Amino acid sequence: MDLKSILELLKAVDKSGFDTFELNDKDFSLILERNANVPVQQVMVSAPAQAAPMAAAPMIAAAPVAPAAVSVPEAAVAASEAPAVAEDRGKEIVSPLVGVFHKLAEGKAVKIGDKLKKGDIVCMVEAMKLMNEITMPEAGEITWAACEEGDSVEYGQLLFNYK
Numbered sequence: 001m002d003l004k005s006i007l008e009l010l011k012a013v014d015k016s017g018f019d020t021f022e023l024n025d026k027d028f029s030l031i032l033e034r035n036a037n038v039p040v041q042q043v044m045v046s047a048p049a050q051a052a053p054m055a056a057a058p059m060i061a062a063a064p065v066a067p068a069a070v071s072v073p074e075a076a077v078a079a080s081e082a083p084a085v086a087e088d089r090g091k092e093i094v095s096p097l098v099g100v101f102h103k104l105a106e107g108k109a110v111k112i113g114d115k116l117k118k119g120d121i122v123c124m125v126e127a128m129k130l131m132n133e134i135t136m137p138e139a140g141e142i143t144w145a146a147c148e149e150g151d152s153v154e155y156g157q158l159l160f161n162y163k
């Protein structure tokens with residue numbers, strides 16, 4: 001689950017009025033608890049035991065919490081919601097398959113500000129030693145690049161934004 005999905009989930013749970021919400025997935029577990037006396041959402045995220053260790057997230061302490069919990073004031077959650085930023089970036093080009101992201105050859109690589117036509121190749125995704133061309137779905141200008149050379153990409157993962 002990516003950060004954008006987690007923030008959307010936080011917003012939905014906040015609007016629902018639930019005091020406790022728990023989500024268990026094979027990759028992670030998410031527990032949201034709200035104390036009626038303190039306007040704070042507690043977010044606990046844990047990875048499976050076999051997963052690689054992750055860097056500790058910075059903590060914003062608004063109230064005492066249990067160890068391994070991150071307390072985030074509701075105002076901070078509202079201010080950091082991704083949809084407002086995503087709307088400014090325009091339309092999305094997503095990966096149609098799982099693989100490895102590759103930029104185009106030097107001089108042909110797509111950069112922010114490039115104006116492309118429908119069908120122009122924006123990058124390659126390597127899967128099972130085959131290079132798959134990812135093309136512009138319509139004419140537009142690239143406004144954001146989400147991946148770097150050699151990044152692993154998942155099905156449906158954002159590659160570029162365009163307007």
